[in-house]
Amino acid sequence: MNRAGLLDLNEALQHPGRTLWYEMSTELDQEEDLDLVSPIEGTLEAVSTGNLLLLKGHFAARAVFECSRCTAPIEQTIELDIEEQFPVEGVASSYGTQDFARVVPDEPYQLFEGNALIVDALIRQMLIVNLPLQPVCEYGWDGDCPEARERIIESQNEPGRLEFHRLKNLLEEGT
Ligand SMILES: [Zn+2]
Structure with missing residues (x-):
């Protein structure tokens, strides 16, 4: 993967049947809604059937x-x-014709630049479907969570305080 986050897949595309493995790591620095503690790391396997x-x-x-x-x-x-x-058009260059194989993705969002995969774009799409929708802490929805209990007491005793905290958080988020 080069610095622009592009993974050139020509070696797989021009040699159908050849399996390639890539170790990858990204921090998705343009993703504001995700608070990563570690980079997203993994392995991608690429093979073309032709x-x-x-x-x-x-x-x-x-x-x-x-x-x-x-x-x-x-x-x-x-x-x-x-x-x-992803569909592939053309004849792989390893077959000795003047042609070469081209990936022709039909996704509504851009995943490739020519035959190079935009790694972060693929990972973002995967994140959308894999992020927990309603994550809950170890106490779950029904456990005796001290944080949740404190929140109820807080909001009962000092109705203005919770609103103040919310406002303060909003202001901090905005800066
Ligand atoms: Zn909780």
């Missing part, structure tokens, strides 16, 4: 989420399983 480019992989990372009940920070492992296929 008509299809098959990508398979597994990625994992640690990230911090907010408990949906008590808003306490919780660290969780995100796992991404990748299994994608």
